[in-house]
């Protein structure tokens with residue numbers, strides 16, 4: 553069944569809002585991700601709950617698997633793996649997650665390279681929307 557990434561984002565938002573505002577118990581600790589470097593001002597990338605893009609990305613990816621999600625800090629000069637044929641799903645292949653991973657890479661201030669949408673979605677086949 554085909555769904556657009558826009559739908560994914562809309563569906564994911566209530567999940568994130570619930571996690572962010574109701575309790576810090578059970579599931580919040582299951583989402584971990586690197587902070588942005590303080591060397592530059594990356595706060596414009598933060599969401600309305602002042603969460604950095606890496607953590608926001610983990611919430612959106614976790615929305616597909618319901619178990620939380622960890623994003624590790626990148627070594628300098630490295631990039632995050634795009635979805636593989638095994639991990640590809642509507643969350644990882646969404647335009648929102650692609651952009652949040654890009655923001656997350658940049659804000660670590662280590663010269664981590666970005667990749668294009670076409671490379672990110674190489675393995676996304678029917679999870680990819682041309683509408684974005």
Ligand SMILES: *[C@@H]1O[C@H](CO)[C@@H](O)[C@H](O)[C@H]1NC(C)=O
Nearest residue numbers: 634635636637638671674675
């Ligand atoms: C696509 O998935 C295959 C198998 O899981 C993997 O070996 C390959 O690196 C992936 N391609 C990209 C661009 O990540």
